[in-house]
Amino acid sequence: SVVILGSANVDVIIELDRIPGPGETVLTDASDRGRGGKGNNQAIAAARAGAPTVFLGAVGADESGDFLLEAQREAGIDVTHVRRIEDAPSGTAYVMVDSRAENAIVVVAGANGQLLSLTDAEREVLRGADALLMQLEVPMATVLEAAAQTKRAGGYVVLNAAPYAELPDELIANLDLLMVNEHEAALAAGRSGTPEELAATIGERVPDVLITLGAAGSLLQRRGSDPVRINAPKVDAVDTTGAGDTFAGAYVAATVAGLPEQGRLEYAAAAAALAVQRPGAVASIPRADEIQDAVRR
Numbered sequence: 001s002v003v004i005l006g007s008a009n010v011d012v013i014i015e016l017d018r019i020p021g022p023g024e025t026v027l028t029d030a031s032d033r034g035r036g037g038k039g040n041n042q043a044i045a046a047a048r049a050g051a052p053t054v055f056l057g058a059v060g061a062d063e064s065g066d067f068l069l070e071a072q073r074e075a076g077i078d079v080t081h082v083r084r085i086e087d088a089p090s091g092t093a094y095v096m097v098d099s100r101a102e103n104a105i106v107v108v109a110g111a112n113g114q115l116l117s118l119t120d121a122e123r124e125v126l127r128g129a130d131a132l133l134m135q136l137e138v139p140m141a142t143v144l145e146a147a148a149q150t151k152r153a154g155g156y157v158v159l160n161a162a163p164y165a166e167l168p169d170e171l172i173a174n175l176d177l178l179m180v181n182e183h184e185a186a187l188a189a190g191r192s193g194t195p196e197e198l199a200a201t202i203g204e205r206v207p208d209v210l211i212t213l214g215a216a217g218s219l220l221q222r223r224g225s226d227p228v229r230i231n232a233p234k235v236d237a238v239d240t241t242g243a244g245d246t247f248a249g250a251y252v253a254a255t256v257a258g259l260p261e262q263g264r265l266e267y268a269a270a271a272a273a274l275a276v277q278r279p280g281a282v283a284s285i286p287r288a289d290e291i292q293d294a295v296r297r
């Protein structure tokens, strides 16, 4: 199975002519609710891409929590171990979007911030994982502990270092794959350079490095092998929200399905290309049959 440990948020999307400044009040009636959080998005992407998927995370014991779990269940995710927190609300991202599509975002961590350490049941799930996929929207101590549990049991440990934070050495020691976009790659490498140069620098510390390059594709550098670089399918992008999350979930699903390197990248790129052609984050994440059709074309 693929285990995803991470955040789940309700996105409150507020459309405005202009994002208010300090002391200002702006009225609008254009407000919509969606599902997000990198952990949630990547879990839905992995499950829809065909992997048996378990989500480890926390939501509130509130209606927003039901709203989040409903979509996870519908995608076929095992939500048995998701925590329902009594004294914190579900994580919520308030996304203000102005008429020029510029945005300003406030995230209230809520229940996500309660994942301060692992329970025995969560540790057991992690020890049974073929692969673990994490991001950095839940407390670092828990990410560290989860990586150690899975690594010790022989699972493949993947970190999508987003949003970027300094990575402790004990975390790096337990990673098999670091997955980052170009911006995060420069931060992780501590310098600027071509994607190949950044991957080589990061590759001195982590066995496998995957850098996504937006519309320019992606690059995989595995220790001891030549780098593999692929182009992204040429498509008309309407909404790139969640492209990286879709890529990450589909890539790990393809990995546990046993696809070779090039095949994994192509499968993930096809999934992300489908997602950017449709609006929304979770709503735009494709299913395995759609991804397979796109790969064949």
Ligand code: ADP
Residues within 6 Å of the ligand: 181, 182, 211, 212, 213, 214, 215, 217, 218, 232, 233, 234, 235, 237, 240, 242, 243, 244, 245, 247, 268, 269, 272, 273, 276
């Ligand atoms: P993030 O969204 O995390 O910043 P990227 O922008 O690198 O990450 O996008 C992740 C992946 O999504 C890319 O490697 C690519 O496969 C796909 N993707 C993103 N934007 C486009 C696009 N305009 N056209 C086709 N594929 C895209």
